[in-house]
Amino acid sequence: HINPTIEGMTVTVTAKIIEVENTKITFEITALDELGLIGTGTHVRYVVNRDRLLKKTEERCKMIENLDR
Numbered sequence: 001h002i003n004p005t006i007e008g009m010t011v012t013v014t015a016k017i018i019e020v021e022n023t024k025i026t027f028e029i030t031a032l033d034e035l036g037l038i039g040t041g042t043h044v045r046y047v048v049n050r051d052r053l054l055k056k057t058e059e060r061c062k063m064i065e066n067l068d069r
Helices: 050-067
Strands: 012-021 024-033 036-046
Touching: none
Parallel strands: none
Antiparallel strands: 012 024, 024 036
């Protein structure tokens, strides 16, 4: 956060990919209002294999079911 913005102003946020490392994607974020820069930062996300995630979720659910018995 660099500067405050005034209620009612238009805020524009831009995300730019600055690094890709295997499944890790790093973004550079900038936020501007009608008067200029109001914030910057970085954000990291990971690409997830959906099928693998669902399989792990099912395995964990089975662990919970076994505890209830």
